[in-house]
Amino acid sequence: MQEYINSGILETYVMGCASEQEAREVLSMKEKYPEVKNALIELENDMERLAASMAIEPPHNLWPQIAHEINEIVLREHNQPQIYREGINTGKEENTGGKPQYIDVESEATHMRIHKVWRWVFAAVFVLGKIFLGFAIYYYLENRQMNEQVNELKTELKQIKSTK
Amino acid sequence: MNTRLQTSAETSLHPKVYDVQHIYNRYAGMLLGYIYDVVKDKALAEQYLTDTFIAVAAVPELFNNPNDNVYCKLQLIARKKLTNYFESVGNCEVNEVVKTRPNSFLNKMNARQQTVFCGVHYHGKNISTIAAEMNEEEDVVRRLLREAFVIIRTR
Numbered sequence: 001m002q003e004y005i006n007s008g009i010l011e012t013y014v015m016g017c018a019s020e021q022e023a024r025e026v027l028s029m030k031e032k033y034p035e036v037k038n039a040l041i042e043l044e045n046d047m048e049r050l051a052a053s054m055a056i057e058p059p060h061n062l063w064p065q066i067a068h069e070i071n072e073i074v075l076r077e078h079n080q081p082q083i084y085r086e087g088i089n090t091g092k093e094e095n096t097g098g099k100p101q102y103i104d105v106e107s108e109a110t111h112m113r114i115h116k117v118w119r120w121v122f123a124a125v126f127v128l129g130k131i132f133l134g135f136a137i138y139y140y141l142e143n144r145q146m147n148e149q150v151n152e153l154k155t156e157l158k159q160i161k162s163t164k
Numbered sequence: 165m166n167t168r169l170q171t172s173a174e175t176s177l178h179p180k181v182y183d184v185q186h187i188y189n190r191y192a193g194m195l196l197g198y199i200y201d202v203v204k205d206k207a208l209a210e211q212y213l214t215d216t217f218i219a220v221a222a223v224p225e226l227f228n229n230p231n232d233n234v235y236c237k238l239q240l241i242a243r244k245k246l247t248n249y250f251e252s253v254g255n256c257e258v259n260e261v262v263k264t265r266p267n268s269f270l271n272k273m274n275a276r277q278q279t280v281f282c283g284v285h286y287h288g289k290n291i292s293t294i295a296a297e298m299n300e301e302e303d304v305v306r307r308l309l310r311e312a313f314v315i316i317r318t319r
Contacts, residue, residue: 067184
């Protein structure tokens, strides 16, 4: 056991540079052997002694900054919306007897959303409507003019007949 | 109107901050000293210290066991935060560490012990990397690290 303690593996563990396998091994030995546990405690105390001798007083304004950031993070966690999960947020989704679950939606809005392609369809319908309207007016006027001409011709024919 | 909400928020927030403050008051100076010896920049060291204590607030259960050494756990969290810094730093220059701030423990170590201890402690290297750099077996490096700890203990 002393050989294991003297191998330097405990020092690597305490300093955080042991591999995962080494760390597992050290923890297992720590549980089994009190000598290993005591050696680890001593090494941790050594690290603390070294750190205490090299300590630097932090500036006075540093803690308020840290406390503020922690507060903000905790507040953010508190204010996060709850994630929706079926059967957790409401009890209605349960016991549907294996049928597909649908959400009943009754539209109350006065507006509707349609696909953008309908914009071109509406434009084409509008343009075609204008063209047909143009033709209709043109043929209506032409028809009226022809009727007037026919009437004039009829009047002339009547006049010719009456003079004969 | 929001009195009840505010009260519940305060009661759930403050214990966490107070717990961290308790740890901060006791260990912040030691940790800042360690981080400063690693980065050698006051502002950067304070930023890493801030990041470390914010991380502590996220895992308060890590500090619940009274048998565990709190400082060593804090140092491990700080080392995790420093990982990118360690990777960006080149070779370990022992003289630089000693020159910046006199360290009575390091001064008592011989050159090989200093190389191993500084490599692990201040430069985040693992044993295999140091062994390769020193062209030595890993067992030898571990033994040198142990000798360094003996010096710290007997100093």
